[in-house]
Amino acid sequence: MLPNFYVPIILFYSNSQQLSSKTTVPNLLKNSLSEALSKFYPFAGRLGSAGSYVDCNDQGVQFHEARIACTLSEVLNRAPGADEEKGFGHLFPTRSIWRDLLTDSCLMVVQLNRFSCGGVAIAVSISHRIIDGTTLLSFLNYWASLTRDPSDQEELTRLQPHFVYELLPQSCNENVLATQASYPERHWITTEVVFHNSKITELKANQEIHDKIDGVVADQNYTRNELVTALLYRCAVAAAAKSNSGVYSKSVLFRAVNMRQLLDPLLPRTTVGNLFMFVTIPTSTKSETMFNPMLRQMRKEQMQLKGMKILDLKGAVPLAEKYAKMNHNLYLVTSICNSPLYDGMDFGWGRPDRATMVDAPFVNCFFVADTPSRDGIVVTVNLVEEDMKNFRADNELLAYASFKFES
Known part of the structure; x- marks a missing residue:
């Protein structure tokens, strides 16, 4: 039900030299990756001709090595775009950043980048056809733990993948043609915006004041994610309006x-697959992007998903096409907050200095994650140039957020 393109994530480490001198980083990673794939075995297979099932033929994944003629610090100070010179494009194998997989392609590709200072970056891309963000992080968490301490069977058992075939639609077989999608080539600006927890607390307090003014008596107990999502959408739509x-x-x-935690029965966090659904909130006026209606609708839509026995079979692409035909501008927000993005990614040489999704498959995307120190939220933002200019100048946004990189 999802396009078959690579989802790219990259992990940066400045202290890989702490490894034992008896073991090289490439060999250590390749050996542990092979063992991890014996558990996450579909990743080592190939999609069937119709694209609707995985032939678990154990053909393997690609592992590339690259030496980068600069220091890690020079690259850490770049926005997470796919650009070769200003972004992270050269740190990934060719065509593995949100690009369609070619026929009989590996479902997963890895590139180990070694910098002149001794630091490393591990770039991983896996087909979105078979994983969502939670599964991607679950796999990396398992691989890192296996590399760090292969004798810790208790931890590895806790992290091993969980497969739930009964949730798959019965029509998924080799005779069913999987979703195909094509996106127009559009150029956009990629940057990061940071919301510190103190500012999110301030945003929440201000919203509670507005609630009282509007007659809302009960404490809504807004989450960080809800508040940041509403603000991002509100300011992005306002930026587009200014351009228009x-x-x-x-x-x-x-x-x-x-x-995973909304289905009945609940599923483990390590359940493999695309186990998510979209909440959709259409708007056409400025008043509809105000916090109260936005937050209310988000809560209402999510509550309707709770207790489902099986995933709704509505694909993401048909849903997007439905709104596109009605001339709606689409904005996608996806979050990996409260995930083991940092603490779970220790391959034996500490937590990553930075971990981030790279770029986006199309414009108007927001990838939300925790900051490395968990003192706030960092968002990778993709907007067209004029909208980004207006977005960066939005006073309401700047009251609670700061930008890490210049456009």
Whole structure:
């Protein structure tokens, strides 16, 4: 039900030299990767001709090595775009950043980058057809733990993958053609915006004041994710309106919701697959992007998903096409907050200095994650140039957030 493109993530480490001198980093990673794939065995297979199932033929994944003629610190100070010179494009294998997989391609590719200072970066891309963000992090968490301490069977058992075939639609077989999608080539700016916890607390307090003014008596107990999502969408739509001579166009927020803890019965966090659904909130006026209606609708839509026995079979692509045909501008927000993005990614030489998703498959995307020190939220933002200019100048956004990189 999802396009077959690579989802790219990269992990940067400055202290890999702490490894034992008896073991080289490449060999250590390749050996542990092979062992990890024996558990996550579909990743080592190939998609069937129709693209709707995985032939678990154990053909393996690609592992590339690259020496980078600069220090790690020079690259850490770049925005997470796919650009070769200003971004992270050269740290990934060719065509593995949000690009369609070619026929009979590996479902997973890895590149180990070794910098002149001794630091390393591990770039990983896996087909979105078979994983969501939670599964991607679960795999990396397992691989890192296996590399760090292969004797810790208790930890490895806790992290091993969980497969739930009964949730798959019965029609998924070799005769069913999987979702195909094509996106127009569009150029956009990629940057990061940071919301410190103190500022999110301030945003929450201000919203509670507005709630009282509007007659909302009960404490809504807004989450960080809800508040940041609402603010991002509100400011992005306002930026587009400013680019459009102040006219608000029809827009829709696509918010990805992890279904593992909403299904009945609940599923382990390590359950493999695309186990998420989209909450959609269409708007066409400025008033509809105000916090109260946005947050209320987000809560309402998510509550309707709770207790489902099986995933709704509505694919993401048909849903997006439905709104596109109605001339809505689509905005996608997906979050990996409260995931083991840092603490779980120790391969034996400490937590990563930086871990981030790279770029996006299309414009108007927001990838939300915890900051390395967990003192706030960092968001990778992709907007067209004029909208990004207006977004960066939005006073409401700047009251609670700061930008890490210049456009």
